Amino acid sequence: xxxxxLKNIVKxxxxxxxxxxxxxxxxxxxxxxxxxxxxGCGKSTxxxxxxxxxxITSGELQINGRRMNEAAPKDRNLAMVFQNYxxxxxxxxxENIAFPLRLAKDANGGGSVDExxxxxxxxxxxxxxxxxxPANLSGGQRQRVAMGRxxxxxxxxxxxxxxxxxxxxxxxxxxxxxxxxxxxxxGVTSVYVTHDQTEAMTLGDRVAVLKKGILQQVASPRELYxxxxxxxxxxxxxxxxxxxxxxxxxxxxxxTVLSTPIGDIPIPADRAAVAQGKDLVLVGVRxxxxxxxxxxxxxxxxxxxxxxxxxxxxxxxxxxQYGYIExxxxxxxxxxxSDLAADMDADELRPQVVTTLSAESRVRPGRPVELWVDTSRxxxxxxxxxxxxxxxxxxxxxxxxMAAEExxxxxxxxxERDAQKA
Amino acid sequence: MxxxxxxxEEAEGQRRARRAKRNTSIGWxxxxxVVAVWCLFPVASILATSFKTPGELSNGKFLPDNPSxxxxxxxxxxxxxxxxxxxxxxxxxxxxxATLIAVVLATLCAYAIARxxxxxxxxxxxxxxxxxxxxxxxxxxxxxNLWRSIGLYDTWPGLIIPYLSLTLPxxxxxxxxxxxxxxxxxxxxxxxxxxxxxxxxxxxxxxxxAPGVFTTAIIAFFIAWNDFVYGISLTSTEAARPVPxxxxxxxxxxxxxxxxxxISAAAIIVTIPVVLLVMLFQKxxxxxxxxxxxxx
Numbered sequence: 021x022x023x024x025x026l027k028n029i030v031k032x033x034x035x036x037x038x039x040x041x042x043x044x045x046x047x048x049x050x051x052x053x054x055x056x057x058x059x060g061c062g063k064s065t066x067x068x069x070x071x072x073x074x075x076i077t078s079g080e081l082q083i084n085g086r087r088m089n090e091a092a093p094k095d096r097n098l099a100m101v102f103q104n105y106x107x108x109x110x111x112x113x114x115e116n117i118a119f120p121l122r123l124a125k126d127a128n129g130g131g132s133v134d135e136x137x138x139x140x141x142x143x144x145x146x147x148x149x150x151x152x153x154p155a156n157l158s159g160g161q162r163q164r165v166a167m168g169r170x171x172x173x174x175x176x177x178x179x180x181x182x183x184x185x186x187x188x189x190x191x192x193x194x195x196x197x198x199x200x201x202x203x204x205x206x207g208v209t210s211v212y213v214t215h216d217q218t219e220a221m222t223l224g225d226r227v228a229v230l231k232k233g234i235l236q237q238v239a240s241p242r243e244l245y246x247x248x249x250x251x252x253x254x255x256x257x258x259x260x261x262x263x264x265x266x267x268x269x270x271x272x273x274x275x276t277v278l279s280t281p282i283g284d285i286p287i288p289a290d291r292a293a294v295a296q297g298k299d300l301v302l303v304g305v306r307x308x309x310x311x312x313x314x315x316x317x318x319x320x321x322x323x324x325x326x327x328x329x330x331x332x333x334x335x336x337x338x339x340x341q342y343g344y345i346e347x348x349x350x351x352x353x354x355x356x357x358s359d360l361a362a363d364m365d366a367d368e369l370r371p372q373v374v375t376t377l378s379a380e381s382r383v384r385p386g387r388p389v390e391l392w393v394d395t396s397r398x399x400x401x402x403x404x405x406x407x408x409x410x411x412x413x414x415x416x417x418x419x420x421x422m423a424a425e426e427x428x429x430x431x432x433x434x435x436e437r438d439a440q441k442a
Numbered sequence: 443m444x445x446x447x448x449x450x451e452e453a454e455g456q457r458r459a460r461r462a463k464r465n466t467s468i469g470w471x472x473x474x475x476v477v478a479v480w481c482l483f484p485v486a487s488i489l490a491t492s493f494k495t496p497g498e499l500s501n502g503k504f505l506p507d508n509p510s511x512x513x514x515x516x517x518x519x520x521x522x523x524x525x526x527x528x529x530x531x532x533x534x535x536x537x538x539x540a541t542l543i544a545v546v547l548a549t550l551c552a553y554a555i556a557r558x559x560x561x562x563x564x565x566x567x568x569x570x571x572x573x574x575x576x577x578x579x580x581x582x583x584x585x586x587n588l589w590r591s592i593g594l595y596d597t598w599p600g601l602i603i604p605y606l607s608l609t610l611p612x613x614x615x616x617x618x619x620x621x622x623x624x625x626x627x628x629x630x631x632x633x634x635x636x637x638x639x640x641x642x643x644x645x646x647x648x649x650x651x652a653p654g655v656f657t658t659a660i661i662a663f664f665i666a667w668n669d670f671v672y673g674i675s676l677t678s679t680e681a682a683r684p685v686p687x688x689x690x691x692x693x694x695x696x697x698x699x700x701x702x703x704x705i706s707a708a709a710i711i712v713t714i715p716v717v718l719l720v721m722l723f724q725k726x727x728x729x730x731x732x733x734x735x736x737x738x
Contacts, residue, residue: 100634
């Protein structure tokens, strides 16, 4: 078990391109940290620097408080699961799992190899496959063998490099749950690289969002979702992603109003205060902040406001439906949005707003409809810097603190279960 | 069961498809047989000749009338025994040593080429290719003089060294291609699992590369085994003369008898190890051991 500390880590390639730029991150003992970002953001490079497969250009890597920059991979006592599993094709499943133990045999000698392999195989339900070669296994089984090789080591930390990206969707969901349970029951520090935000949100105690080698925000999934620091994080986390609307703030007779291309939305004055002195802002509204105005509870109604818009089309999914509102942004905003899309590795952001409406709503596209929007949760971004002007840092920190407490509780519960078993 | 539900047109179409399939497979068989006859006829002819008695050699028949093993007796226990057996011993020894050295050197070299990024990598590859393209005959005369003056003429090393110039380039090229197919991750995984670079090479890369190394070794062995020009030019006695060169020194029982029968018998004997090698290691050569290492 170990803590991992990254201090101002920089990775520059020979051409001077910084793949990872000044990343600092503290990973506590037993914590599950996800590195997430679009392809090319440096998340894999960062992981490979931790494990020692890439040199660190500058900065310091500490494991358990000891500087490890120069240590060879074999001396760091970390276990890694590779994207393509990297199983040894000439060895059986048993020998694949036993491989690290056989190498370490001279070093420690404690505990028999067979016992450890059998225990790991049992945990991963591989017992009946131990004599097979990796080539004859299914994707999920190969994945488990790779995990087994990591578990058997009793390594200080597990590092995962997009371990589920080669599996089909169903198996991915299943393996995701298995990894989460395994991590909790072993209580081992884990760093997990992915570009899949579902994995990031469901697995991580904390999620580190990277963009072009620069760390954007490290927080619990809830904080990332509810209190993103900037446009990038807000747009990257969440599916369907957050809508960004250009808006100007005007003081009308009915209070402060956001004039957006889809209509005027009255907002509370205190929300608007942060945008003082800016003639144009970007409003971030998550799809589920919208609702068919006729279906909103009386009690909830005052938290938001109602505006009139016309849906261009509607997708009914059974448990909810997506309504799309198209709008015509001006040139400056259009460029801003397409830059943002490029950053997020997404297709061009269409100038449209996605709204998630409840399934029983009978609104129809092509006719003006009354939509309610929860204005207490919308965010206002500075279009120049991308900074979130309405971020409540304290509320965010509280969410992350709660996640940390949750983790402590789960780890304690796992330890207790172990103690009972023993 | 499906034919019941087919309309006559569909049934006709199916028949036509089946006929077309049969026609292509007949075509393949014809090609295969032509190629096999083309390649194996000379071997069969030599085999038949090796069982002929000197009197039958020019009787114009393919098969011997009275098959006799006299030619084999002649080269294995008879007059030519000394000439042939020592040449066979030379050939085996020299080819195996040249192969071993070539494979060991080429394995290390190819591994470096496949894995490391060092200046001059291209040059190493290009030079080795150029060496293998160089006409052997143009090297023989200077080598002959050089070997005589430094005492390598008519010795085993005197043949092993030039053979390396033939076997090394091809070995480096095949092995480099083979190493490049082995996923990098396997080695990295081994290092993370606690192996030193040398352990990773020995326990992961070498076993995976074994089929490639076998293939290369066999190719290198054939090159050395089949050489004639160096063999005849750089040797003068039984001390180092290999079989292909020795065949040229066979004589008949008298000067009026041609040694064709004995030469055929010797040719058959030297072909046997080659055939055996291919049959023994066919699996290794063909097997793609790396399948399943990565997603596939």
